[in-house]
Amino acid sequence: MPRLTRGSSLALLGASGHGRVVADTAHAAGWSGIAFFDDRFPALRANGPWEVRGGSEALFETLGAYDGVLVAIGDNAARLRHHLRLREAGALIATIVHPRAWVSPHSRLGPGSVVMAGAMINIGAEIGEAVIVNTSASVDHDCVLGDGVHVSPGAHLAGGVTVGEGAWIGIGASVRHGIRIGAGTLVGAGAAVVRDLPPGVTAIGCPARPLNRT
CATH class of the missing domain: 3.40.50.20 (Rossmann fold)
Incomplete structure (x- = not known):
């Protein structure tokens, strides 16, 4: 498309x-x-x-x-x-894409996606369809975001992070290099994700730990 x-x-x-x-x-x-x-x-x-x-x-x-x-x-x-x-x-x-955002020409941004002011998407990132990269969020090199993901304002993904379809990274959250976050998972506001998270959980805290499976 x-x-x-x-x-x-x-x-x-x-x-x-x-x-x-x-x-x-x-x-x-x-x-x-x-x-x-x-x-x-x-x-x-x-x-x-x-x-x-x-x-x-x-x-x-x-x-x-x-x-x-x-x-x-x-x-x-x-x-x-x-x-x-x-x-x-x-x-x-x-x-x-907001004119004050940065999307590397060596990344891929799927149709239906929105990149807000101050956001950054770096080289090698692959962003699916209908994704939100919100105000001042960052998606570093070689991240892969599935369809329908939302990276909230001020959230930061280090290089090589994989985020499954429909997952939500809360405001101000940080995700360590190489982490995998499962489909439908919610990462709470301000959380620090240092271990992989399975699909369909809500994870909060520093370090982030799952509360429940949905």
């Missing part, structure tokens, strides 16, 4: 606070004609300065009217589910 990074019109699915940040990032990156779609319409008609034009089904009915489409939902499972549905419908999936 081609990486569409700029166009004249952009539709965003999900008019939340996270969606507002995505829209602001897209505007900074040169997108115009930004509009939201959210199933709370018509009760919800605006998200910040941007119009909410309809629910999710209205977006699917008007896909051809937009140069790019992106799911702006913070919840990993919901974001990836809607992203895959849009991809199957033939939508032109956008990839958005």
